[in-house]
Amino acid sequence: MKKIVLIAGLLLVTADSGCSRMIDEGFEKALGPTPKIMFLDPKPPEDKNNDFLSPYRNFVLGKVDASQFPETPRDFIDYLPTKFVEQTTGRHLPADPAGKTLVVNVAVLAYQPALKFQKATGPTEEVVAKVELVDKDSGKVVGRAICIGRTYQSVGLGTKWKAWGLCRAIVNEWIDEYYPDKDDREKTAKEEPPK
Numbered sequence: 001m002k003k004i005v006l007i008a009g010l011l012l013v014t015a016d017s018g019c020s021r022m023i024d025e026g027f028e029k030a031l032g033p034t035p036k037i038m039f040l041d042p043k044p045p046e047d048k049n050n051d052f053l054s055p056y057r058n059f060v061l062g063k064v065d066a067s068q069f070p071e072t073p074r075d076f077i078d079y080l081p082t083k084f085v086e087q088t089t090g091r092h093l094p095a096d097p098a099g100k101t102l103v104v105n106v107a108v109l110a111y112q113p114a115l116k117f118q119k120a121t122g123p124t125e126e127v128v129a130k131v132e133l134v135d136k137d138s139g140k141v142v143g144r145a146i147c148i149g150r151t152y153q154s155v156g157l158g159t160k161w162k163a164w165g166l167c168r169a170i171v172n173e174w175i176d177e178y179y180p181d182k183d184d185r186e187k188t189a190k191e192e193p194p195k
Helices: 002-031 074-090 159-178 182-187
Strands: 034-039 058-065 101-112 125-135 141-151
Touching: 034 159, 058 074, 074 101, 074 159, 101 141, 101 159, 125 159, 141 159, 159 182
Parallel strands: 058 101
Antiparallel strands: 034 141, 101 125, 125 141
């Protein structure tokens, strides 16, 4: 009798965790990767209405440096510019090459793919980068941060989702937060998962 109760309990836990996993997968597919940001020096103003990035009319991805973490997948580096443009366009940030330009330089510090045993149990993958916002005209760094793109489910496995997560940290959590008319622009912002 004890064995039957134990087996029934294990089946219930397994079924419950399988259901929970399906829900988690659905959430990540719908919401995308998780962006994280930790501001360094100089820190942006506490008041987001300060709009310290308002003079900029063009946002471009500059140098992507993987020398500090040579194991960074090449296709992650290749895909990053595409997703950066998609994020800035999706947030309706200006793209006027004749205007004042902010260059975004990225130095990858770590890239962690899921381990083989994690792929079945709920993988976590992430990319960690030091990012600098640089005024193109003066060469002055106007912001530094550690940015992270992270996924937790198998739907988010792969380099394209990590590039998306990192660009979300840079664009959504940083540039967009300190750029004018944020609320109006976010209402129409649309993000598409990588194909």
